[in-house]
Amino acid sequence: MISQLSWKIGGQQGEGVESTDRIFSTALNRLGYYLYGYRHFSSRIKGGHTNNKIRISTKPIRAISDDLDILVAFDQESIDLNVHELRSGGVIVADAKFNPVVPEGNDARLFAVPITAIAEELGASLMKNMVASGASWGLLGLPLEVFNQALEEEFGRKGPAVVEKNVEAARRGAEFVLEQAGGPLNEFQLGPADGKQKLFMIGNDAMGLGALAAGCRIMAAYPITPASEIMEYLIKRLPKFGGTVIQTEDEIAAITMAIGANYGGVRAMTASAGPGLSLKTEAIGLAGMTETPIVIVNTQRGGPSTGLPTKQEQSDLNAMIYATHGEIPKIVIAPSSIEECFYDMIEAFNLTEKYQVPVIVLTDLQLSLGKQSCEMLDYEQIVIDRGKLVNDLPPLEEHKQFKRYELTEDGISPRVIPGEKGGLHHVTGVEHDETGRPSESSVNRKNMMDKRLNKLNGLHITNAIHVDAPHEQPDLLLVGMGSTGGTIDEARTKLEAEGIKTNHITVRQIYPFPADLFAPHAERAQAIVVIENNATGQLADQIKLNVGFGEKTRRINKYDGTPFLPSELYKQSKELV
Incomplete structure (x- = not known):
């Protein structure tokens, strides 16, 4: 049995690729597997190649995989564009309607399934997505009743007849491919999931x-x-x-x-x-x-x-x-x-x-x-903080107005909602005094600018940076943001296996930059490698501007429209040691 597997479906946009992926992955989630998906789609409503890739694992994952085990293709273009990802011995499940061909030099095993023909026999060509899903499910040797539950959840609102037809489409897809393959493929049998309930979103x-x-x-x-x-x-x-x-x-x-x-x-x-x-x-x-x-x-x-x-x-x-x-x-x-x-x-x-x-x-x-x-999710963690939103204001002295923009020690003024007794104030986009009335006084201007700009001096956010720093003096401090964290961690596993010491920081507070938290880790590293999906190194520039260490900062940038792969980061990081 294997601990993880990668599956992809490709076709023309509007052809049912998204719904195939959704139901297939929902059923896997019901079994308790960890999933990580990536959508490649065109910037138009219908037409143009699209594909969805799902990585399935018995353990937590946070990155797309380098390679591919199973490709489901609704057209030849899907094979031609994605076959290079297939690992040696990978599988293609393709619609027999377009007479699929595996490009020369690739050893993928092809199963030509009459996906469209089965769907049309059942009354609707749109059901080919369920035929394809059923074929995939069958090759993995997974229990069809779980898949049927996902189908019922998806189509139940349309009535039992629609559910039954989709269940039948999935069953016939599985039966056809299993007859071709001689049963589920042993090399693609996933180990048991942990069974824990998970959200999938x-x-x-x-x-x-x-x-x-x-x-x-x-x-x-x-x-x-x-x-x-x-x-x-x-x-x-x-x-x-x-x-x-x-x-x-x-x-x-x-x-x-x-x-x-x-x-x-x-x-x-x-x-x-x-x-x-x-x-x-x-x-x-x-x-x-x-x-x-x-x-x-x-x-x-x-x-x-x-x-x-x-x-x-x-x-x-x-x-x-x-x-x-x-x-x-x-x-x-x-x-x-x-x-x-x-x-x-x-x-x-x-x-x-x-x-x-x-x-x-x-x-x-x-x-x-x-x-x-x-x-x-832990809803017990939810705390609502409305700051200095006040009510029941004490009576104001005669001819006095509420100081909505009052100069306070922390720079944050009391705030009221309209209609609050005693809270009448002026609001304008021009510079104003403490009551909100327009003012061009140079003294007032400086006071108001200082008030606004200093109010973040005490800023604290949860986990401004994520730090995984097992080494006191790492060869590389790998730095990223957003969706890159899991990919960086997978690259680190390979680097560590080769004796390259790595620490990892994910920056979560982009601005104001948490320089005091970041600096000690940067100082101890031999090299700082900033990984980001842009051409100019914007996060790297923020680090240099706010922390320094420009002489040992290196950049790995990708800006071709696709996310980083673990193998890319491993190779490029290794070259920087």
């Missing part, structure tokens, strides 16, 4: 759930890949808790609506990707000047302009740190796992109200859309 869904748990009741957003799923998740759920989602006419309306809702006392957010964040930057400055809380999610994708809307990249750091004219305090945090996507959203809402600054939650496409196993 994408980062966007986890962030939506985190926002809901944090008390968010308004989301204003405009659809954009790869952030749209957050909005879609909350559209279905927020109304059940007295909230609402507003699909706005554009990105500017989305953020200004969210700012207005927060000003009114309702926890509100918006979410977008790079092009949308470009449009939101003026309003981010408004939130900074008026000290109004706002949570913004940026799911990074390939840029600039429209760029690569459906591909992996981590190139928005500089934009999130420096965007908006003038100078305002802000917080940028970057979750690195599905669990952190959930917990970080709760922390983001607490931070934005505690410090009264914009908080940006920065993810990347792989973390946002890659479906992964996730430990059960």
Whole structure:
């Protein structure tokens, strides 16, 4: 038996690839396996090659695999584009309809299954996805009743007749391929799963759930890949808790609506990707000047302009740190796992109200859309902190106004919601005094700037950096962010096996950069290797700017639209020793 296996399905977009992957992986999750998925899809609704890859393991995993064991192909293009990933002795399950051919020089074992023909016999060619899933399930020798339960969950709302037809499609796919293969393939028999209950979700869904748990009741957003799923998740759920989602006419309306809702006392957010964040930057400055809380999610994708809307990249750091004219305090945090996507959203809402600054939650496409196993979430950890939101104000002296922007020792002023007795104040995007009234006094200007910029001096976030540092003086300190953590750890395993000492830091607090936490680890390392999905080394530049050690900082950059593979990081890191 084996401890892990990699499976991929490919075809034309809109052909059922996504639903095949979803049901296949959901059934595996029911058995208790750990899963890590990666979606390669075109930036159009229908047509163009797409594939979904799932890594299945008996132990926790947080990276896509270098190779591939089983490829399910709906067309020849899927074979031609992906066959190079197949390990020696790998398997292709292909639709016999297109007379599949294995390219020369590859020893893959081909099973031509009449996938479309079986589906059409059952009344609908769309059911070919279930025939293909059943064939895969059969080769793995897994219990078909578990797969049938997943089918019932997927199609139950359509009635028993639809469920029965899909169950039959899966059964016939399994029977056909097992007859060809002479039974389940022994070399692909997975060891038993640990049986623990796990969640299986994408980062966007986890962030939506985190926002809901944090008390968010308004989301204003405009659809954009790869952030749209957050909005879609909350559209279905927020109304059940007295909230609402507003699909706005554009990105500017989305953020200004969210700012207005927060000003009114309702926890509100918006979410977008790079092009949308470009449009939101003026309003981010408004939130900074008026000290109004706002949570913004940026799911990074390939840029600039429209760029690569459906591909992996981590190139928005500089934009999130420096965007908006003038100078305002802000917080940028970057979750690195599905669990952190959930917990970080709760922390983001607490931070934005505690410090009264914009908080940006920065993810990347792989973390946002890659479906992964996730430990059960601990709702007991949820704590709501609304900062200096006050009510029952003491009576003001006659002719005095509430000091919404009062100069305080920690730089954070009391905040009220509209209608609070005694809380009347002026709000404007121009410079203002303590009561909010416009002021161009040079003394006031300096006082207000200092107040705003110093309010993050006491900032503390949970796990600003993740540190795995077994060595006092490592050869390499490997540094990453976002979705790269698991891939770095797998590369480290190979490096350590060859006697190369490595420590690993995942930076989660992007801005303000946690220099005091990072510096001691950087100082002890022989070389610092910063790994990021962009061309210019934006995280490496932040380390050099805030910590130093530029002379021993090395960069591994990938910006072709695909995530890092463990083997790539191993080879490139080894060359830097």
